[in-house]
Amino acid sequence: MAVKTRREKRIIRHKRIRKKVFGTAERPRMAIYKSLNNxxxxxxxxxxxxxxxxxxxxxxxxxxxxxxxxxxxxxxAKKLGEFIAEKALANGIENVVFDRGGFIYHGKIKAFAEAAREKGLKF
Incomplete structure (x- = not known):
């Protein structure tokens, strides 16, 4: 078996997550992507x-x-979590399903999720 890069491993994790996570009209999916700079x-x-x-x-x-x-x-990441929560609540979205995109739930991803929860999003 070939050695996989970090990106390939993340994509495999994301596919595994996406089998279970699906957004509906009542509870849409909140997907996050983290590039090197943004x-x-x-x-x-x-x-x-x-x-x-x-x-x-x-x-x-x-x-x-x-x-x-x-x-x-x-x-x-915290500021972005607050910003998206404000925009979602303004559009009438309160409940979401969180899709971490195959990224490990720590650091920026965790800070983003906690800030969105504190502003009123439920997931």
């Missing part, structure tokens, strides 16, 4: 295949509100 999050209705709400650390509204760009640390 964080991206979407709230998705998988039944219709539509993105309901999205945000990222390079989003114009996010940069204007918080005054910094990029997802290099945990503080930025």
């Amino acid at each position: 964080l991206f999050v979407q709230i998705i209705n998988d039944e219709e295949g539509k993105t309901l709400v999205s945000a990222s650390t390079i989003d114009k509204d996010f940069v204007e509100k918080y005054g910094f760009r990029g997802g290099k640390n945990i503080e930025v």
Whole structure:
């Protein structure tokens, strides 16, 4: 068996998670992706295949509100969690299913999830 890269291992974990996690109209899926420089999050209705709400650390509204760009640390992840929760609640979304995208639940991913929960999202 060939040695797998970190990216290939993450994709395998994500596929395993996606077998179980599915977004509906009542409870859409909140998917997060972490690149080297930024964080991206979407709230998705998988039944219709539509993105309901999205945000990222390079989003114009996010940069204007918080005054910094990029997802290099945990503080930025917390701010993004608060930002997406506010946008979701404004669109009438309270309950979501969290899809961590194959990333290990610690550091930025954990900080993001906890900040979104504190702002009122339920998952």
